[in-house]
Amino acid sequence: MAYETILVETRGKVGLVTLNRPQALNALNSQLISELNTALDGFEKDAGIGAIVITGSEKAFAAGADIKEMQNLSYPETYLEDFITSWDRVAGRRKPIIAAVAGFALGGGCELAMMCDIIIAADTAKFGQPEIKLGVMPGAGGTQRMTRIIGKAKAMELCLTGRMMGAEEAERSGLVARIVPAAELLDDALKTAATIADMSLPIVMMTKESVNRAYETTLAEGIRFERRLFHAMFATADQKEGMAAFVDKRKADFKNR
Numbered sequence: 001m002a003y004e005t006i007l008v009e010t011r012g013k014v015g016l017v018t019l020n021r022p023q024a025l026n027a028l029n030s031q032l033i034s035e036l037n038t039a040l041d042g043f044e045k046d047a048g049i050g051a052i053v054i055t056g057s058e059k060a061f062a063a064g065a066d067i068k069e070m071q072n073l074s075y076p077e078t079y080l081e082d083f084i085t086s087w088d089r090v091a092g093r094r095k096p097i098i099a100a101v102a103g104f105a106l107g108g109g110c111e112l113a114m115m116c117d118i119i120i121a122a123d124t125a126k127f128g129q130p131e132i133k134l135g136v137m138p139g140a141g142g143t144q145r146m147t148r149i150i151g152k153a154k155a156m157e158l159c160l161t162g163r164m165m166g167a168e169e170a171e172r173s174g175l176v177a178r179i180v181p182a183a184e185l186l187d188d189a190l191k192t193a194a195t196i197a198d199m200s201l202p203i204v205m206m207t208k209e210s211v212n213r214a215y216e217t218t219l220a221e222g223i224r225f226e227r228r229l230f231h232a233m234f235a236t237a238d239q240k241e242g243m244a245a246f247v248d249k250r251k252a253d254f255k256n257r
């Protein structure tokens, strides 16, 4: 597959997607989202891939949905085409995805990062939902995911004012897992992804599913769901291998079975 708006590579067991529309600060147009979904489909099907990293450029992870593509859309067009809905496929992926964010992650760019499982931020990262300044509101999950992640007070403020927050505020708010110097961002994200990819893939996928369930259900239901998956893990060869490796004082060699 020839991609025009993203670069797609594998680094060992890690799939890497680099958003690549530098002339528009990686603004997310329909072609980019379609190519991203195709690349993620490929990584999901590839048994050799255990984790995925999505990154952008030094200046921008992504400066949002492509305003120039969007500006003349009519209501019937957005409704009939179910505009934006295909973006959400990123959030439905079963393998873990790390967003490595430097520079601007605004609007749809911030929403894309929040669809990922872990955000690692460069000290240059700036997050925000500036859609209000364009006469719209976030449409790719921003009002929902951001509120769940950082709480109502700050999410409301960011969505209603369009203010950007820097990496330190984002870390304090729980949006990002950690901040690293910009020059180390990709290496750090790839290293984290490689650590995850060395674990048992089915166990990683069940863990991701269980953490995400916490956002969708009651505590009692979530605990029950976790317990069922936890019990099921004892049916895997990787549980036997992981515990045997600990007892034998060696590194586990997971077979994803």
Ligand SMILES: CC(C)=CC(=O)SCCNC(=O)CCNC(=O)[C@H](O)C(C)(C)COP(=O)(O)OP(=O)(O)OC[C@H]1O[C@@H](n2cnc3c(N)ncnc32)[C@H](O)[C@@H]1OP(=O)(O)O
Pocket: 023, 024, 025, 027, 028, 063, 064, 065, 066, 067, 068, 084, 104, 106, 107, 108, 109, 111, 130, 131, 134, 137, 138, 139, 140
């Ligand atoms: C998901 C949904 C429903 C909605 C959205 O995401 S709406 C978009 C939300 N994002 C924004 O409103 C941010 C828009 N961009 C900016 O405010 C600025 O570009 C900036 C603050 C991120 C950076 O400013 P800077 O002065 O450094 O750079 P510019 O000259 O403004 O940009 C360079 C180049 O990129 C084009 N650009 C930037 N963002 C977008 C975008 N979201 N859509 C389309 N094009 C974008 C910008 O027009 C310029 O290109 P030209 O030189 O050809 O005009």
